[in-house]
Amino acid sequence: MSVTHVDTTPPSPVIEITGLRKRYRSIRRPGTTALDGLDMVVHRGQIHGFLGPNGSGKTTTLRILLGLAAADHGRMRVFGRPVPQCLPELSDRIGAVVESPRFFGSFTARLTLSLLAGTIGLPDVRVEEVLTAVGLRDRADEPVKGYSLGMRQRLAVASALLKDPDLLILDEPTNGMDPAGIREMREMMRGLAADGMTLLVSSHLLSEVEQLCDTMTIVSRGRRVTHGRVADIVAAHTSDSVTVTLADAAEGARAAEVLRRAGLAISGRAERVEVSGAESPAAVTRLLSDKGIHLSGLTRQAADLETVFLRLTGTAPVDGRYPQIDHSLLPPAARSTPDERELTVTVSEGAES
Amino acid sequence: MKLFVVELRRFASRRSNQVLVLVAIGFMLLSLSGLTMSSHSPTAEEVSTAETQARESREELAGEYDECAVQSSDPARDCGHLTSGYEIDASQFLPGVVVFSEDAADQLSFLFVVFAFCGLLTAGSFIGAEWTSGGMTNLLLWQPRRGKVFAAKTGAAVSMVSVVTWGYTLVHLGALWAISATRGLVGDLTPTWWAATFDLAGRLFLVVVLATVLGVAFAMIGRRTVTGIAVVIAYLILVEYGGQLMSLVIGASIDDLILSTYLVAWINDGLDTMRPDYTVVETTPGWLGGLVLIVVTAVVTAVAAVRFQRQDAN
Numbered sequence: 001m002s003v004t005h006v007d008t009t010p011p012s013p014v015i016e017i018t019g020l021r022k023r024y025r026s027i028r029r030p031g032t033t034a035l036d037g038l039d040m041v042v043h044r045g046q047i048h049g050f051l052g053p054n055g056s057g058k059t060t061t062l063r064i065l066l067g068l069a070a071a072d073h074g075r076m077r078v079f080g081r082p083v084p085q086c087l088p089e090l091s092d093r094i095g096a097v098v099e100s101p102r103f104f105g106s107f108t109a110r111l112t113l114s115l116l117a118g119t120i121g122l123p124d125v126r127v128e129e130v131l132t133a134v135g136l137r138d139r140a141d142e143p144v145k146g147y148s149l150g151m152r153q154r155l156a157v158a159s160a161l162l163k164d165p166d167l168l169i170l171d172e173p174t175n176g177m178d179p180a181g182i183r184e185m186r187e188m189m190r191g192l193a194a195d196g197m198t199l200l201v202s203s204h205l206l207s208e209v210e211q212l213c214d215t216m217t218i219v220s221r222g223r224r225v226t227h228g229r230v231a232d233i234v235a236a237h238t239s240d241s242v243t244v245t246l247a248d249a250a251e252g253a254r255a256a257e258v259l260r261r262a263g264l265a266i267s268g269r270a271e272r273v274e275v276s277g278a279e280s281p282a283a284v285t286r287l288l289s290d291k292g293i294h295l296s297g298l299t300r301q302a303a304d305l306e307t308v309f310l311r312l313t314g315t316a317p318v319d320g321r322y323p324q325i326d327h328s329l330l331p332p333a334a335r336s337t338p339d340e341r342e343l344t345v346t347v348s349e350g351a352e353s
Numbered sequence: 354m355k356l357f358v359v360e361l362r363r364f365a366s367r368r369s370n371q372v373l374v375l376v377a378i379g380f381m382l383l384s385l386s387g388l389t390m391s392s393h394s395p396t397a398e399e400v401s402t403a404e405t406q407a408r409e410s411r412e413e414l415a416g417e418y419d420e421c422a423v424q425s426s427d428p429a430r431d432c433g434h435l436t437s438g439y440e441i442d443a444s445q446f447l448p449g450v451v452v453f454s455e456d457a458a459d460q461l462s463f464l465f466v467v468f469a470f471c472g473l474l475t476a477g478s479f480i481g482a483e484w485t486s487g488g489m490t491n492l493l494l495w496q497p498r499r500g501k502v503f504a505a506k507t508g509a510a511v512s513m514v515s516v517v518t519w520g521y522t523l524v525h526l527g528a529l530w531a532i533s534a535t536r537g538l539v540g541d542l543t544p545t546w547w548a549a550t551f552d553l554a555g556r557l558f559l560v561v562v563l564a565t566v567l568g569v570a571f572a573m574i575g576r577r578t579v580t581g582i583a584v585v586i587a588y589l590i591l592v593e594y595g596g597q598l599m600s601l602v603i604g605a606s607i608d609d610l611i612l613s614t615y616l617v618a619w620i621n622d623g624l625d626t627m628r629p630d631y632t633v634v635e636t637t638p639g640w641l642g643g644l645v646l647i648v649v650t651a652v653v654t655a656v657a658a659v660r661f662q663r664q665d666a667n
């Protein structure tokens with residue numbers, strides 16, 4: 001990758017979004033608030049995961065960042081330059097796939113890419129390179145309407161790679177891809193990041209995110225829930241949650257009551273209760289033994305990203321039911337310092353509901 | 354410029370446009386072979402009969418004009434419709450003979466009117482399909498300057514439609530000339546004839562260009578292929594037809610308010626609105642017709658450009 005520009009020190013983040021707001025207005029229905037003061041920072045060379053429940057505003061954020069939609073409020077900078085004002089100068093350095101890949105059906109993949117390449121005068125050999133990179137070379141002369149979902153997705157990724165960008169923005173890039181494709185994508189993204197490209201990837205495949213991303217931002221209902229290193233966020237939640245096994249299964253209901261009164265979030269039933277929000281496992285033991293409830297076991301839950309995600313976004317099932325769209329957790333609007341405080345706030349809110 | 358070339362390629366690569374060109378070529382072959390078979394070189398006898406008939410018609414009309422002029426206080430105004438009779442010549446009395454000087458203008462008008470419709474349709478589908486297929490979104494990621502995108506697409510549509518229109522028309526008229534030269538009459542191609550023909554072609558060509566620009570603009574506003582044609586049909590039904598009905602009811606003319614008046618005025622370089630007794634009520638000059646058409650197109654295009662500039666691209 002050739003980096004043609006000279007950066008001034010200190011290096012500014014590649015993407016910086018503050019207080020982004022967007023409301024989709026409609027004449028017939030009440031409008032939808034898609035973004036409600038979203039913040040996001042992505043640093044150079046990172047693979048940054050962008051996570052959130054359906055309808056939480058991920059695609060909207062990316063569309064606004066790329067100038068496809070206009071924000072109502074907020075400030076955005078890409079490579080330190082204000083966006084969307086500077087997008088025309090920056091667009092050669094940004095490759096993107098937004099939402100489900102859609103192309104003009106009767107054009108072939110090769111023609112589609114060749115037309116895009118032509119808009120900034122890229123040579124057609126570049127088209128061949130990216131077609132090969134995404135594995136479409138042998139089917140590149142077929143009309144796109146005959147492509148499967150995964151093939152379209154590959155074509156979309158190819159179009160994003162065409163410019164050999166410094167920043168690659170991918171909205172659910174592996175959606176519809178087969179296992180080999182997903183793995184290939186993962187390896188490709190790692191390779192690109194190793195070459196110095198910055199990647200912003202929205203995804204619902206949390207195991208992918210866990211394997212691939214350095215940092216992430218989790219959003220819910222148009223606001224940031226948390227952000228930071230993926231490993232740190234998961235670790236923060238590992239200590240937070242313990243599974244308690246009761247000596248007497250009949251005590252389940254009483255134990256649950258005690259823990260709930262203490263303001264802890266619980267789930268599970270009968271003799272196995274999952275507790276989160278406690279200061280330490282010892283606090284849980286003490287609480288229960290004070291009431292004469294004895295434990296036969298207490299294990300610290302090794303949280304995975306999925307558990308953390310469901311909890312942070314409030315999309316974990318309650319009484320066996322999953323919440324409706326837009327009933328995910330609404331993070332507090334204004335906050336000073338991130339991470340730890342956010343986590344505490346989130347957890348105690350979860351405990352109340 | 355790069356974008357313009359890309360848009361030209363995109364326009365030319367569209368299957369529907371390629372099919373349309375093939376259909377047009379098929380139509381040309383069919384109509385020309387029809388003309389070839391139905392036409393014949395007139396015999397000397399036919400020519401002399403036609404000349405006699407033409408002379409009689411001219412005299413008859415001249416007589417009518419004189420009669421009219423005697424009765425009228427302003428002959429130019431009241432009897433103007435009778436002066437066209439002086440243009441009658443023998444070629445009009447030769448059925449079954451292709452006479453180039455006579456037929457070229459009709460064919461030219463027919464072709465350009467068809468191409469105006471094709472311009473509206475193909476430009477509309479060129480833009481509409483880009484919106485519905487998501488191609489527009491893709492393109493904006495490569496060229497965020499929407500004004501440039503709009504200009505390149507409009508320019509490409511107009512250029513391609515113009516090239517096809519002129520190419521087709523020249524070949525068609527060339528073939529018509531060849532037919533008239535071998536199996537008909539070429540007629541008198543006087544400097545006046547050439548001037549009138551070029552004038553007509555120029556006027557019709559502006560209509561083709563405006564129709565294409567409108568096709569782009571409507572599809573940009575509605576973001577669909579059918580918007581342009583739907584607006585035109587709705588306009589024809591509601592304003593042109595409904596308006597005429599209304600004018601009968603209220604007893605006032607709405608000719609000043611409908612576009613067809615200005616369109617015809619532009620193409621014919623002036624349109625006289627007449628009472629049933631042929632007295633001229635009002636003349637719409639050709640330039641006014643053209644101006645109205647241009648202003649209407651400019652307004653629709655401006656609305657489209659502003660909407661494209663301001664609204665989210667989906």
Ligand SMILES: Nc1ncnc2c1ncn2[C@@H]1O[C@H](COP(=O)(O)OP(=O)(O)OP(=O)(O)O)[C@@H](O)[C@H]1O
Nearest residue numbers: 024032033034052053054055056057058059060061
């Ligand atoms: N064009 C639009 N018009 C109206 N509302 C919209 C539009 N696009 C998105 N929204 C609304 O904005 C909210 C955020 O949508 P967005 O597509 O950004 O979610 P997302 O996080 O990408 O979801 P997903 O995970 O399902 O892709 C949703 O409530 C959605 O209904």
Ligand SMILES: [Mg+2]
Nearest residue numbers: 058059099171
């Ligand atoms: Mg989305």
